[in-house]
Amino acid sequence: MSFDFELLRDAIVFGLLLGCFYAAVSLGLSVAFGLLDVPHLAYPAFLVLGSYGTYMLYTLGFDPLVAGVILTPVFFVLGILMYRIYYETFEKRGADSGVRGLAFFFGVMFIIEVAIIQMFGVDQRTVSASYIGRSLEIGEMRIPNRLIVAFIVALVIAATLYLYLSRTFTGRAIRAVAQDEGALRLMGANPVAIKQWAFGIATATLALAGALLIIVAPIEPTLDRAYIGRTFCVVVMAGLGSMGGTLIAGIILGVAEEVVKIYGASWAPAISFGLLLVILAVRPQGLFGR
Amino acid sequence: MALELTVSGVEASYGAVRALAGVSLHVGNGETVVLLGTNGNGKSTLMKCLIGSVRPTAGMITLNIDGAAHDLTRLTTEEIVNLGVALVPEGRRLFPKLTVEENLMLGAYRSAARAKIADNIALSYEIFPVLKERRTQLAGTMSGGQQQMLAIARALMSSPTLLLVDEPSVGLSPLLVSQTIAAIGDLKRRFGLTVLMAEQNFNQALKIADRGYIIVHGEIAYEGKSRDELANNALIKELYLGAAAH
Numbered sequence: 001m002s003f004d005f006e007l008l009r010d011a012i013v014f015g016l017l018l019g020c021f022y023a024a025v026s027l028g029l030s031v032a033f034g035l036l037d038v039p040h041l042a043y044p045a046f047l048v049l050g051s052y053g054t055y056m057l058y059t060l061g062f063d064p065l066v067a068g069v070i071l072t073p074v075f076f077v078l079g080i081l082m083y084r085i086y087y088e089t090f091e092k093r094g095a096d097s098g099v100r101g102l103a104f105f106f107g108v109m110f111i112i113e114v115a116i117i118q119m120f121g122v123d124q125r126t127v128s129a130s131y132i133g134r135s136l137e138i139g140e141m142r143i144p145n146r147l148i149v150a151f152i153v154a155l156v157i158a159a160t161l162y163l164y165l166s167r168t169f170t171g172r173a174i175r176a177v178a179q180d181e182g183a184l185r186l187m188g189a190n191p192v193a194i195k196q197w198a199f200g201i202a203t204a205t206l207a208l209a210g211a212l213l214i215i216v217a218p219i220e221p222t223l224d225r226a227y228i229g230r231t232f233c234v235v236v237m238a239g240l241g242s243m244g245g246t247l248i249a250g251i252i253l254g255v256a257e258e259v260v261k262i263y264g265a266s267w268a269p270a271i272s273f274g275l276l277l278v279i280l281a282v283r284p285q286g287l288f289g290r
Numbered sequence: 291m292a293l294e295l296t297v298s299g300v301e302a303s304y305g306a307v308r309a310l311a312g313v314s315l316h317v318g319n320g321e322t323v324v325l326l327g328t329n330g331n332g333k334s335t336l337m338k339c340l341i342g343s344v345r346p347t348a349g350m351i352t353l354n355i356d357g358a359a360h361d362l363t364r365l366t367t368e369e370i371v372n373l374g375v376a377l378v379p380e381g382r383r384l385f386p387k388l389t390v391e392e393n394l395m396l397g398a399y400r401s402a403a404r405a406k407i408a409d410n411i412a413l414s415y416e417i418f419p420v421l422k423e424r425r426t427q428l429a430g431t432m433s434g435g436q437q438q439m440l441a442i443a444r445a446l447m448s449s450p451t452l453l454l455v456d457e458p459s460v461g462l463s464p465l466l467v468s469q470t471i472a473a474i475g476d477l478k479r480r481f482g483l484t485v486l487m488a489e490q491n492f493n494q495a496l497k498i499a500d501r502g503y504i505i506v507h508g509e510i511a512y513e514g515k516s517r518d519e520l521a522n523n524a525l526i527k528e529l530y531l532g533a534a535a536h
């Protein structure tokens with residue numbers, strides 16, 4: 001087999017854009033799991049819920065990206081309610097809340113899947129918009145516009161979160177809360193309120209990320225399973241809680257998946273778990289972990 | 291601003307362990323009062339009662355600010371901090387994975403402090419120049435002495451009127467202990483603070499004390515009405531020799 005340079009080049013460019021999309025769908029988890037230490041296994045289910053929400057608004061005549069923006073505050077409130085339930089029933093009781101929390105989120109994931117199937121059935125759903133289906137031609141390369149949209153939105157979400165977390169009082173408190181809750185209280189902040197707010201933000205990112213998911217490819221109710229590996233891989237590889245790191249880790253995963261696809265497409269879904277295991281073994285603090 | 295802290299008959303327990311057995315003390319406006327005691331006698335527990343993280347089972351803690359009395363046993367830590375009380379906790383409790391400057395900014399979280407953030411940061415850097423040099427360094431990677439300076443500066447960022455300091459000398463070399471204690475004395479003067487400091491390093495603590503108390507087994511065993519009275523009483527000599535000099 002001769003080495004095909006063009007194939008590799010396309011895979012890298014494609015992977016880079018896809019990787020930004022992976023980063024966009026992982027940023028909220030980087031807050032929820034990376035900064036707050038909450039084992040949010042239902043995160044990808046909320047992502048898919050965001051896609052179906054987008055689809056629903058789309059059938060009412062909204063552009064998918066606009067739908068994502070409209071759903072953002074709804075998801076923010078949903079995240080706050082979610083944390084409240086998690087806190088009251090698990091975290092407050094302390095000690096082994098981690099493992100039981102995992103069971104809780106696993107349950108939430110199934111409930112969301114079933115609810116989606118009840119409402120929308122198991123068929124694939126897609127949306128259309130002016131930027132879906134066309135591509136940008138650079139020389140002999142064709143880059144689908146939907147990936148460029150995902151790329152831009154990913155950068156916008158990452159930059160917004162980065163600025164919020166580093167420049168605002170609440171943002172800094174969100175980064176501090178898992179390091180020492182008691183000390184944060186001494187600063188005059190209420191750690192539970194901070195975590196609840198942060199969880200709202202983490203969930204809010206999934207409205208736009210969900211819109212991107214259905215823009216990039218058709219969706220189905222159990223698509224969340226493919227994203228458990230991807231989102232956790234990206235967040236752990238990034239180093240828990242680093243927004244810039246999340247962007248780069250997403251790109252690494254995207255490129256790895258696309259390059260491996262040249263040799264055998266059936267391997268692609270295993271890449272994220274493979275990378276996750278390698279990272280945990282070699283550099284558990286992640287690439288940009290402190 | 292006139293401020294007065296009155297603690298009377300405070301008791302506190304951890305389950306079956308009784309940590310405070312009726313503590314009464316008083317801190318007047320602008321004073322530096324020290325709470326001396328060797329390990330395990332209830333100093334930190336009292337500090338925690340004052341900041342609202344341990345609830346007394348009996349007794350009263352009243353903070354009088356400009357004629358308004360606040361019952362601290364009924365307020366949350368956030369509310370107490372918002373009254374202008376700051377605690378430099380035992381063990382410093384910095385945010386190790388945030389930078390020096392981010393730790394300082396978090397100190398200014400309460401709304402009354404946010405407006406003064408630029409001034410207070412400048413002042414912190416002036417008093418502790420090493421913090422300025424290291425402002426982008428992660429707090430957890432600094433030496434013990436630098437961490438203690440950061441913990442004190444972080445508390446000052448909240449623009450407190452009452453500063454509580456719990457054993458600033460722990461884990462520091464003798465030279466750093468005396469520098470840290472001197473810095474607290476200096477800050478107190480510059481900010482016009484009222485200070486209550488818990489220490490087991492009697493000699494060093496006495497350097498900045500106006501007066502103080504000795505706590506033994508959760509009870510005030512001696513009250514010294516002046517620095518000299520405190521320094522020259524028999525109990526201090528006994529405890530000090532017993533606890534070994536450092």
Ligand SMILES: Nc1ncnc2c1ncn2[C@@H]1O[C@H](COP(=O)(O)OP(=O)(O)O)[C@@H](O)[C@H]1O
Nearest residue numbers: 304307309327328329330331332333334335336
């Ligand atoms: N979290 C805790 N749980 C149980 N006992 C505690 C706890 N903290 C302190 N104690 C006990 O309370 C007593 C007073 O402790 P503390 O206030 O920390 O004293 P000090 O600060 O003077 O060293 C000690 O007997 C100590 O063992």
Ligand SMILES: [Mg+2]
Nearest residue numbers: 333334380457
């Ligand atoms: Mg102590």
